[in-house]
Amino acid sequence: MLNHTDFDLQCTDLVRQFDDFTAVDQVSFAIKKGSFFSILGPSGCGKTTLLRMLAGFDDPTSGDIFIKGKSMIGVPPNKRPVNMVFQHLALFPNMNVSENIAYGLHRQGINKVEIKHKVDQVLARVNLSGSGQKEISQLSGGQKQRIAIARCLVLNPDVLLLDEPLGALDLKLREHMKVELKKLQQEFDTTFVYITHDQSEALVMSDQVAVMNHGQFQQVGDPQQLYFQPDNAFVAGFVGDSNKWSATVIDILSDSLQVKTTTGFILYTKKSDEKAFIIGSEVEVFIRPEAIHISQVSAPKADQNQLTATVNNILFDGANSQLLVEEQTSREEIKVKLPQTAEFIHLKKGDNLQISFPKQQVNVFPKLQDK
Amino acid sequence: MMTKGKSKTPLKLGLLLLLCPLLLWLVLLVILPQLTMLNISLQERVAPRIYEYGFSNYIEFFTEPLYWNTFLRTAVMSIIATVLTLIIAFPISYYIAKMLRGRAKGLLLVLCLIPFWVSELVRTYGWMILLRESGVVSSFLQYIGMTEGPIEFLYTDATIMLGLVYSSMLFMVVPLTSTLESLDDSYIEAGYDLGGNGLSVFWQIIVPHAKPAIISGCIVVFMLTLGNYLTPILLGGKSSLWFTEQIFTQFITRFNWQQGSAFGVLLLSISSLIVWLGLKLSRQSFSKVMS
Incomplete structure (x- = not known):
């Protein structure tokens, strides 16, 4: 062999x-x-x-x-x-x-x-x-x-x-x-x-x-x-750029998990077959900035997390520009990729945006034990 | 001159004052005595208290075999002592610089330094206590039954060599250690990684890196050995035939300052010549070696 x-x-x-x-x-x-x-x-x-x-x-x-x-x-x-x-x-x-x-x-x-x-x-x-x-x-x-x-x-x-x-x-x-x-x-x-x-x-x-x-x-x-x-x-945390939150599982649905971050932000995540979670388990949730879609108007779609957020900061870096936005109810900060298109060119601090990201792109893992 | 405009600016007073101690030291203690000595060496006595310029003191040196034999013997013995010191000091320095870490490293360097806290005279007497006929080594050999009677270890060339190497060791170990320390381990590892064995890594990577330190260590040790007086006299006794002893005899015993000065000038010339030859052979420049 x-x-x-x-x-x-x-x-x-x-x-x-x-x-x-x-x-x-x-x-x-x-x-x-x-x-x-x-x-x-x-x-x-x-x-x-x-x-x-x-x-x-x-x-x-x-x-x-x-x-x-x-x-x-x-x-x-x-x-x-x-x-x-x-x-x-x-x-x-x-x-x-x-x-x-x-x-x-x-x-x-x-x-x-x-x-x-x-x-x-x-x-x-x-x-x-x-x-x-x-x-x-x-x-x-x-x-x-x-x-x-x-x-x-x-x-x-x-x-x-x-x-x-x-x-x-x-x-x-x-x-x-x-x-x-x-x-x-x-x-x-x-x-x-x-x-x-x-x-x-x-x-x-x-x-x-x-x-x-x-x-x-x-x-x-x-x-x-x-x-x-x-x-x-x-x-998930080491490779690439991610939003990372510590959260607790609050509900288990047929195709997704519902989790709540420490600041109270509630979102739906991918549910994989290999990893079994019970309600109340401590998890870590990852979503990549480029997986998050932003728009000025609300257009609800199935299988998506939908929320309204306020622009906190604009980090301009050419094609790698990012937005730091704040979810309205929990005030959780989210990193979002900012496409350099005409639609967002006049975006400024304090503006409200509609944010959506597919449940299937939110990765969830058991919380890492600190070594 | 390229800097025509600049060279006209007057020397700053501050700079001059700062250079003063150095200039005084150089002129009064180095250049002036040497020039005086050269002057004295060129005078020959024609009648009591009457001197004329001439080369008779130098001619005397070359016509009297004892003088130039002693001179050659001193130079050859000094070269051998320098080479021996290098051969012994290199592994020691390598061990201190590359094998040891942290406290052990400092401790070993201090151990090399400690003998230099006592004067050369005391150190040399220490060797005499060990090596004389009724000394420690001789008594020990008799005690364990290796010899019948007492053995005299003093007053041989080997003993002189031992003393010279011992008293020069530090001046070789210190520059070698600091240079070897500056050799990044990855060069040695790269040498092995590319297929080199211990021998080729040593000759092609370690030695070229340490070359300036080897040369500067050798120059210092050679100069110290050539001009050493105490060690050859005490350990070699009457048979030491060291050239500094000849100079001493001329100045003090025979009160022939003219001859002594000529010997002094000759010693300075030969040491400069040998150092120059060494630099030429190793293709190093003096400024690089001393920096």
Whole structure:
């Protein structure tokens, strides 16, 4: 079962314990060949520890890691068919670009002519032909990024590990590098394991994303699944932007639940078959700002939550503009996406609006126990 | 000059006053004595109390084998002591900088520093107590039955070397530790990750990073060793043949200031020459190493 050749990387029941703290707790997953796999989680969730175990800098307390079906337990980092792009890249400052890329090839004992050929080839593939003689300090942030990746990919690893390499870049460059990384991954057809705390990076680039918290995988799925069908309150709150309320179930209907938030706002939510709630159970309710429809006039529809609200604040941010509105009876604040259309262009503070959102788009989960 | 307009502005009085202590120190304590010494070294005695300018003091140095043999011996021994200090200090510094965390790190650095709280004289006598014929080491070896009679450890080249390395250690450990500390662990990890073994990571990543500290440590240790007087005299005794001893003899015993000055100038020249050669060979610039 473990010798599946279409999985480049498999972990089974991986545990890493530090004294009385469990950094990685019973993590199991398998990554398909040639895919882009992200591990997304807040800082301190154990993702870096997990990555360091994959690279071989740290040993698991229990569990096993398989790369191409071979167990990596006891294999030192320099003997593993994985390479890592470090958070601050760790390009050797005393070597120029070519020497940096050639470092790993020299260690494999390849002859000089072939090394030169391979270095030129990989430089061309990352669009930096002719930069071989440059010093590292002469490169821009994005170029360093590409050299760090080229330095690993020239060794043809089975898996490339990336430890938040975009963290140090400014916003514009980060947006650009996201697309570029994705392209590089497809071009080289290498399995990438990418860890990040930035959900946008994970969602944009990945084929599969694992959301991690407290050392455990909360959910593994493709970006759409995580966004539209979160498994639990943590995933719903961590991935994407949401209105989040603590509430109590007050009625159970045939196709929906009726809940009441702590401020007294009453709304209807999706009722799923897997999760059974009883009246009075504490829940957390999530609705995405873009799922909420606003209009000037009331137009009641079935299966919708309908309410009247007052505009509290307009947060203009181009296409990402949002409204903060207040539900009239309970004064609960709701974040709503503000479409930049002619209808709402003259909207101002204090205006009244009709708000509606489908019951089926309101996710409800049992309240998270604080750890 | 490019800054023609600016260079005409008069030097600010405040700046001049601030520079005063430094300038006084340099001129009075460094430049002036050296120039005087150079002047004295170029004088030769033609009759009592009558001197003429000439190179006889320098010619004397090159014609008397004892002098230049001592001179060469001192330089070679100093180079060996410097290399030994580096070889011993590097693992210590690496251990302190990279392996230890928190309190243990500070503690170990202080342990390296503690011997320097007592004067060099006392430290050297400490070694003499340990190593002399009736000393601690000799008595211990007799006690456990390794030797029949007492052994004299003092007055050999090895003992001089021991003392020199011991008294220089701190000046190598401190710059190395602080430089190695500034080497991010991820460089070392990246070296291993890309397939390097301990040896290649050491030579291609750690040593290039530590190079300025290695060179500056070596310069300081070499200078201190070459100019050391106490350690070679006390631990090496009459047979130490250290060049500073020759200078001392000329000045104090033989009252030949002219010859002593010539030796002093020669010592300064050789140490400058060797440091310059070292910098050339390691392709480092003096300003970079000392910054």
